[in-house]
Amino acid sequence: MTSVPLRFQASPVIVGYMLVVHALAALAFLLPWPPYALPVGLAVYVSIGLGTTVGLHRLLCHRAFVCPRWVEYALVTVAMLTAQGSPLLWAATHRLHHAKADADGDVHSPQRGFWYAHMGWILNEASTDDDGWRTWCRDMAQDRYYHWLLRYRIGPQVLAVLYVGLTFGWHTVPAYFFLPVVCWMQSTYAVNSVCHAKFGTRVHDTRDKSRNVWWVSVLALGEGWHNNHHAFPASARHGWVWWQWDPGWLFIRALQALGLAWDVRLPSRAR
Numbered sequence: 001m002t003s004v005p006l007r008f009q010a011s012p013v014i015v016g017y018m019l020v021v022h023a024l025a026a027l028a029f030l031l032p033w034p035p036y037a038l039p040v041g042l043a044v045y046v047s048i049g050l051g052t053t054v055g056l057h058r059l060l061c062h063r064a065f066v067c068p069r070w071v072e073y074a075l076v077t078v079a080m081l082t083a084q085g086s087p088l089l090w091a092a093t094h095r096l097h098h099a100k101a102d103a104d105g106d107v108h109s110p111q112r113g114f115w116y117a118h119m120g121w122i123l124n125e126a127s128t129d130d131d132g133w134r135t136w137c138r139d140m141a142q143d144r145y146y147h148w149l150l151r152y153r154i155g156p157q158v159l160a161v162l163y164v165g166l167t168f169g170w171h172t173v174p175a176y177f178f179l180p181v182v183c184w185m186q187s188t189y190a191v192n193s194v195c196h197a198k199f200g201t202r203v204h205d206t207r208d209k210s211r212n213v214w215w216v217s218v219l220a221l222g223e224g225w226h227n228n229h230h231a232f233p234a235s236a237r238h239g240w241v242w243w244q245w246d247p248g249w250l251f252i253r254a255l256q257a258l259g260l261a262w263d264v265r266l267p268s269r270a271r
């Protein structure tokens with residue numbers, strides 16, 4: 001993959017999509033709250049969050065554990081409710097981030113500005129290489145489902161909206177679906193922006209600018225221990241001590257207890 005050019009070329013499709021989903025999320029505050037909006041919204045948020053941190057990030061990008069294929073697909077499909085791109089795109093961008101973190105080639109480093117790292121790079125058509133998966137994702141290059149998602153990344157989200165609308169009524173869609181989706185999107189963007197900026201602490205002397213930020217971990221289900229993560233990317237556990245809140249790790253432990261995850265990778269005690 002070549003280094004990413006600095007030019008900014010806004011993608012009309014992505015800008016339009018972002019405006020629509022954020023407007024639909026805001027609509028939740030204008031409509032009457034449907035029953036159980038808080039627990040339903042929270043359940044949707046946590047499900048999408050675990051799909052992303054455990055499925056897309058720790059499992060696919062870093063192979064931090066092994067699980068049955070159906071568990072992998074279930075996690076990835078729930079993560080795709082945010083329409084954030086096929087795992088082939090997601091993993092290619094993320095593996096590139098680890099390889100070049102905060103240097104030339106890292107597509108979402110705050111070196112280009114905080115807001116660029118937060119959302120600007122997503123709106124920039126020139127930031128990502130659509131064929132990057134050929135270089136960075138050879139381990140999943142044969143997967144037909146992930147190739148299907150490359151073409152129809154919006155598919156799972158459309159099906160979810162249809163399900164919620166037809167089952168509970170269209171007035172519930174903003175509160176039950178778009179508000180938690182947008183909240184999760186913002187939480188996960190904060191990992192790229194906040195955790196590579198000047199917030200939080202650096203425990204490990206990594207060659208990037210990653211930091212541990214506790215409140216990002218609260219929002220992003222353990223992803224905020226980002227300096228730990230850059231120090232040991234393949235570790236399934238991001239929060240290493242009891243007070244480092246890491247629901248993603250608790251979920252992997254639960255999968256392990258059920259016999260649905262094995263070969264779980266952790267840093268050695270010596271390291």
Ligand SMILES: [Zn+2]
Pocket residue numbers: 097101192196210226230
């Ligand atoms: Zn990072």
Ligand SMILES: [Zn+2]
Pocket residue numbers: 057061062094098229233
């Ligand atoms: Zn990572």
